[in-house]
Amino acid sequence: MELSESDLEARFRAVQDSLLPHVRVARAAAMFAWARDLIGRDIVARTGPVSDARLKWEIALRLYGSDAASRAMIQRMLDHVSA
Numbered sequence: 001m002e003l004s005e006s007d008l009e010a011r012f013r014a015v016q017d018s019l020l021p022h023v024r025v026a027r028a029a030a031m032f033a034w035a036r037d038l039i040g041r042d043i044v045a046r047t048g049p050v051s052d053a054r055l056k057w058e059i060a061l062r063l064y065g066s067d068a069a070s071r072a073m074i075q076r077m078l079d080h081v082s083a
Helices: 005-018 021-048 052-064 068-078
Strands: none
Touching: 021 052, 052 068
């Protein structure tokens, strides 16, 4: 028996809803850490090695740079860290 996309979505939602709140938060944090790590590896692959401080702000720029105020603040921080 093949499940439709809506059946799979319903099962996924049911499993998610059954998780305890701290488990949901832990999963979200793990996914966010995974995404940050992926972005960091992409930055290093494109630019070459950079300092940990610079990498932190380059990742922040990718994550939050679409907001003008955040972009300006992050850029100020990037202007003050070494490569």
